[in-house]
Amino acid sequence: MKKTYHTVNSRVPRVDARAKATGEARYAADLAMPGMLYGALLQSSLPHARILNIDVSRAKMLSGVKDIVTAKEAGTVKYGVSPARYDETVFCADRVRYVGDEIAAVAARDPETAQEAASLIRVEYEPLPALLDIDSAMSDGAVLIHDDFPGNIGAEVHQEFGDVEEAFKGCDIVRTDRFVNKRQDGGFLEPQACVAQYAEGHLTVWSSTQSVHYVQRSLSMVLGIPIGKVRVIKPYVGGGFGPKAAVNTIELAASLMSMRTGRPVKMVFSREQVFMHSRARHQFVHELTTGVKKDGTIVALKNTCHLDGGAYSSFGIATIYYAGSLLGAPYKLANMKYDGYRIYTNKPACGAQRGHGGVAARAAFEQQLDIIAHELGMDPVEFRLKNIMKTGDVTCNDFNMSSLGMKECLDAVRDGSGWTEKKGKLPKGKGIGVACGFFVSGAGYPIYRSETFHSTATIRLSEDGGGANLYTAAAEIGQGSDTILSQIAAEALGVAFGDVKIYSGDTDFGIDLGAYSSRQTLMSGHAVKAAAEDVKRQVLEVLSDELNVPRDDMDIENGIVIFATGRPDFSAVRSAYAKEHRGWVQSSLPEGLTFKEAARLAFLKRGVIVGNGAYKPGELGGKYKGAAVGTSPAYGCSAQVVEVSVDMGTGRVTVDSMTDAHDCGFAINRTNVEGQMQGSLSMGLGEALFEEVKFDGGGRVINASLGEYRIPTSLDMPNVRTIIIESNEPNGPFGAKEVGEGAIMPTIPAILNAIYDATGVRMNELPVTSERLYTAIKNKVK
Amino acid sequence: MKKIITVTVNGTEYESAVNPNMTLARFLREGLGLFGTKEGCGVGDCGACTVIMDGQPVNSCLVLAVEANGSAIVTIEGIGEGGKLHPVQEAFIEAGAIQCGFCTPGMVLVAVNLLENNPSPTENEVRQALSGNLCRCTGYQKIVEAVERAASKIVCGERAGEL
Numbered sequence A: 001m002k003k004t005y006h007t008v009n010s011r012v013p014r015v016d017a018r019a020k021a022t023g024e025a026r027y028a029a030d031l032a033m034p035g036m037l038y039g040a041l042l043q044s045s046l047p048h049a050r051i052l053n054i055d056v057s058r059a060k061m062l063s064g065v066k067d068i069v070t071a072k073e074a075g076t077v078k079y080g081v082s083p084a085r086y087d088e089t090v091f092c093a094d095r096v097r098y099v100g101d102e103i104a105a106v107a108a109r110d111p112e113t114a115q116e117a118a119s120l121i122r123v124e125y126e127p128l129p130a131l132l133d134i135d136s137a138m139s140d141g142a143v144l145i146h147d148d149f150p151g152n153i154g155a156e157v158h159q160e161f162g163d164v165e166e167a168f169k170g171c172d173i174v175r176t177d178r179f180v181n182k183r184q185d186g187g188f189l190e191p192q193a194c195v196a197q198y199a200e201g202h203l204t205v206w207s208s209t210q211s212v213h214y215v216q217r218s219l220s221m222v223l224g225i226p227i228g229k230v231r232v233i234k235p236y237v238g239g240g241f242g243p244k245a246a247v248n249t250i251e252l253a254a255s256l257m258s259m260r261t262g263r264p265v266k267m268v269f270s271r272e273q274v275f276m277h278s279r280a281r282h283q284f285v286h287e288l289t290t291g292v293k294k295d296g297t298i299v300a301l302k303n304t305c306h307l308d309g310g311a312y313s314s315f316g317i318a319t320i321y322y323a324g325s326l327l328g329a330p331y332k333l334a335n336m337k338y339d340g341y342r343i344y345t346n347k348p349a350c351g352a353q354r355g356h357g358g359v360a361a362r363a364a365f366e367q368q369l370d371i372i373a374h375e376l377g378m379d380p381v382e383f384r385l386k387n388i389m390k391t392g393d394v395t396c397n398d399f400n401m402s403s404l405g406m407k408e409c410l411d412a413v414r415d416g417s418g419w420t421e422k423k424g425k426l427p428k429g430k431g432i433g434v435a436c437g438f439f440v441s442g443a444g445y446p447i448y449r450s451e452t453f454h455s456t457a458t459i460r461l462s463e464d465g466g467g468a469n470l471y472t473a474a475a476e477i478g479q480g481s482d483t484i485l486s487q488i489a490a491e492a493l494g495v496a497f498g499d500v501k502i503y504s505g506d507t508d509f510g511i512d513l514g515a516y517s518s519r520q521t522l523m524s525g526h527a528v529k530a531a532a533e534d535v536k537r538q539v540l541e542v543l544s545d546e547l548n549v550p551r552d553d554m555d556i557e558n559g560i561v562i563f564a565t566g567r568p569d570f571s572a573v574r575s576a577y578a579k580e581h582r583g584w585v586q587s588s589l590p591e592g593l594t595f596k597e598a599a600r601l602a603f604l605k606r607g608v609i610v611g612n613g614a615y616k617p618g619e620l621g622g623k624y625k626g627a628a629v630g631t632s633p634a635y636g637c638s639a640q641v642v643e644v645s646v647d648m649g650t651g652r653v654t655v656d657s658m659t660d661a662h663d664c665g666f667a668i669n670r671t672n673v674e675g676q677m678q679g680s681l682s683m684g685l686g687e688a689l690f691e692e693v694k695f696d697g698g699g700r701v702i703n704a705s706l707g708e709y710r711i712p713t714s715l716d717m718p719n720v721r722t723i724i725i726e727s728n729e730p731n732g733p734f735g736a737k738e739v740g741e742g743a744i745m746p747t748i749p750a751i752l753n754a755i756y757d758a759t760g761v762r763m764n765e766l767p768v769t770s771e772r773l774y775t776a777i778k779n780k781v782k
Numbered sequence B: 001m002k003k004i005i006t007v008t009v010n011g012t013e014y015e016s017a018v019n020p021n022m023t024l025a026r027f028l029r030e031g032l033g034l035f036g037t038k039e040g041c042g043v044g045d046c047g048a049c050t051v052i053m054d055g056q057p058v059n060s061c062l063v064l065a066v067e068a069n070g071s072a073i074v075t076i077e078g079i080g081e082g083g084k085l086h087p088v089q090e091a092f093i094e095a096g097a098i099q100c101g102f103c104t105p106g107m108v109l110v111a112v113n114l115l116e117n118n119p120s121p122t123e124n125e126v127r128q129a130l131s132g133n134l135c136r137c138t139g140y141q142k143i144v145e146a147v148e149r150a151a152s153k154i155v156c157g158e159r160a161g162e163l
Helices: A017-022 A057-061 A111-120 A134-138 A164-169 A212-223 A249-261 A271-277 A316-325 A359-376 A380-387 A406-417 A481-493 A520-547 A571-580 A595-606 A670-689 A747-759 A770-781 B024-031 B087-095 B104-117 B123-130 B141-162
Strands: A037-043 A049-055 A065-069 A102-108 A122-127 A153-161 A173-180 A193-199 A202-207 A230-233 A265-268 A283-292 A298-310 A335-344 A430-440 A455-461 A468-472 A500-503 A554-557 A560-563 A610-615 A635-647 A652-663 A720-725 B003-009 B012-018 B050-053 B056-059 B072-074
Touching: A017 B087, A017 B104, A037 A111, A037 A249, A037 A271, A049 A102, A057 A065, A057 A111, A065 A111, A065 A249, A102 A111, A102 A249, A134 A335, A153 A316, A164 A283, A164 A298, A164 A335, A173 A359, A193 A249, A202 A212, A202 A249, A212 A230, A212 A249, A249 A265, A283 A359, A298 A316, A298 A359, A316 A335, A316 A359, A359 A380, A359 A430, A359 A670, A359 A747, A380 A406, A380 A430, A406 A430, A406 A635, A406 A652, A406 A720, A430 A747, A455 A481, A455 A520, A455 A595, A468 A481, A468 A520, A481 A500, A481 A520, A520 A554, A520 A571, A520 A595, A520 A610, A560 A595, A571 A595, A635 A747, A652 A670, A652 A747, A652 A770, A670 A720, A670 A747, A670 B141, A747 A770, B012 B024, B024 B050, B050 B104, B056 B104, B087 B104, B087 B141, B104 B123, B104 B141, B123 B141
Parallel strands: A037 A265, A202 A230, A298 A335, A468 A500, A652 A720, B003 B072
Antiparallel strands: A037 A102, A049 A122, A065 A102, A153 A335, A173 A283, A193 A202, A193 A265, A283 A298, A430 A635, A455 A468, A455 A610, A554 A560, A635 A652, B003 B012, B050 B056, B050 B072
């Protein structure tokens, strides 16, 4: 029997919607403080050079300049995302590694003065060879971008599960394909911004970030301030998608200059600086060899990947693992070999972006599976269904599919799109394609090695129980976590949604690793649910003593105390409550005992009722090197069918329709789940058809604007038919798991497979621009 | 040298001395404290800074404050009356058209302007009207649905008012 819920699995409007609809919501760039200074950066104009001298004397003389900092002032403590690859310093001491690498910062009375001062700093360079792509960086005798990494290989991974070469011998089809995507930009609408304020030994930073916790730790480590004296607060954030998941230079520089001047310092990225900072999607070059039996059984996969990492590691140490491990499902695959190489180049560092590490691999693999299905004469949906994993299956790389509605997703998009009626029956220039994917529901381990809880939550009741304040460091960045967590708290505590008030995104509110790896609903959700249950337990304990009813015979639902058997006499509790509120105009109380009355009693007996919750996943995955990356307490999965029209004369692709089914375990908020699905598909469509960060020969981004780096507009996106699949994840709060990133996985290959269906052409390079597709169509005709 | 301008913003007239190179976006934000106007790019690509100037949506980062001299400007703070939301704002909230919210003020203003000029737009007309405003979160679908929902709210509201 399905349980009845009051708040979860609904379509309650977001808790932050009104503030955002009225313009009242304040983002980091909207903040101002008395005496605040404005910072500006000096960034390298060369892609690779030694710094011979930095002369700040002219900048210092400019009226209104309050501080100038370089590596001399900032020191050279190495930081980064993963301790295994701390390869950045706040400012470059002796060498710049990409156009945009930070050399100095200025704080001044207004932004113009700061900019001007930065431009007056003279840097003497000795240019070094610029290595702008994987091949030149790996070539014999290439200069080393980081001295400790020969061949400019910043990280490499070699894994084998089963025996791939042996398995290929028994296959009827073994084919190899090469696939390459392009560097993508996050394209979030709000450029990074922050305000730092240092006073009396305490540093407070308001920043546009996905993880207050990681920023706090980095600031503490690099600036040498005890972690307890660093507070990071996330105001409203205008999207992140990955690139805002780690500390950035302006957070460090503004903090440093605030410490030195004693005044608040604000720094804001220009859109061009967003592109130069990047930390977004890598370029991946995949070579996949897949072996299949003639009955359609997938037997083995060999995956070699080179990642163009840019000048620093950022999240790349995780990215490189994901680019292999995320092909372990959703198809049964007994043999899988992966060789990955992340290469340093003289370009902005790449990092995490929605579908971290797995998006290009998934596109390559799902297109190859489509080719193989055609070679076998099998319907691509049937071919996938034949190999599909189900709940309880464990991948060859030890990922446990504790719930997996993959078949349900595929069935749903086949039936929802009219696949059977359309596949193979569309006119030339029209095509239909299908693909699947899966993704983690929260990384199984923190990015730094630690036994830490991944999420904590605290709920504090008001003295009359009429309000439950929820405190969490989880990061609402637009994905909806404030709403989801409020819903979970209300449901678990048994009160109305409107009685919960959330305070989030602040390191003073607890520990939360933040909004990345699709982890907030499952992990922060668990912590919040536990905190709510703790509060409920305490209130019921007091009530139990008062009424002489065993605690476990009572519950709270919808603001009313429920008794398992009979109804005890609670008139004393009720009259005490009334006495405490003399003069109040009391609305008539319901027949049953209210939570407020019980909570008031608990307060009188015990003081403020505070409930705590904490979550960590425990040990997950295998024992091999790198086994941690890709482990998760749960995995979301999805299938998509896309229809396209291709103008055969110009190569222009129009996406006509998209049908998407996603297994999110249990939809805490159905509107939000659909919103995540639609947004994911939009980002995937952009990467498939037009997004590409381009560089000139001098390592400069030549399309560092949202006009020339085109993201989808309202005219590019069709309406998406969204189908929510709920497989009831045993490791998720109320059965919930991810939707934020997994939904992007099938988009690119579904589009590519539809383009093939329309044109007979396979595209192995993204984005599929008109020019690229037109040329491919022409070459095929020849 | 600063120039004196007179601008009516959300029905209130302001006289201000501004630098000739100050943009309208910055004037609204820093001069008048109207931070609902967002800056996403500063060069007219993203539409986050959209305001209504003399009845037309404009990217306020591409308009100089001195160009707005004598104009009537409506920003997001001027939408809705006396704490009551405009039907477009209500529809955005109900339809789930808001995620990160950074594009929302611009989107709402474009939608309000569209419905004033075309009370019953087709889906394609809505998409055309919104095409200068970028959103990275929603895939636009729920924004389009919200505008359609607002259109029927307004039409129904007016009909109710006629009775």
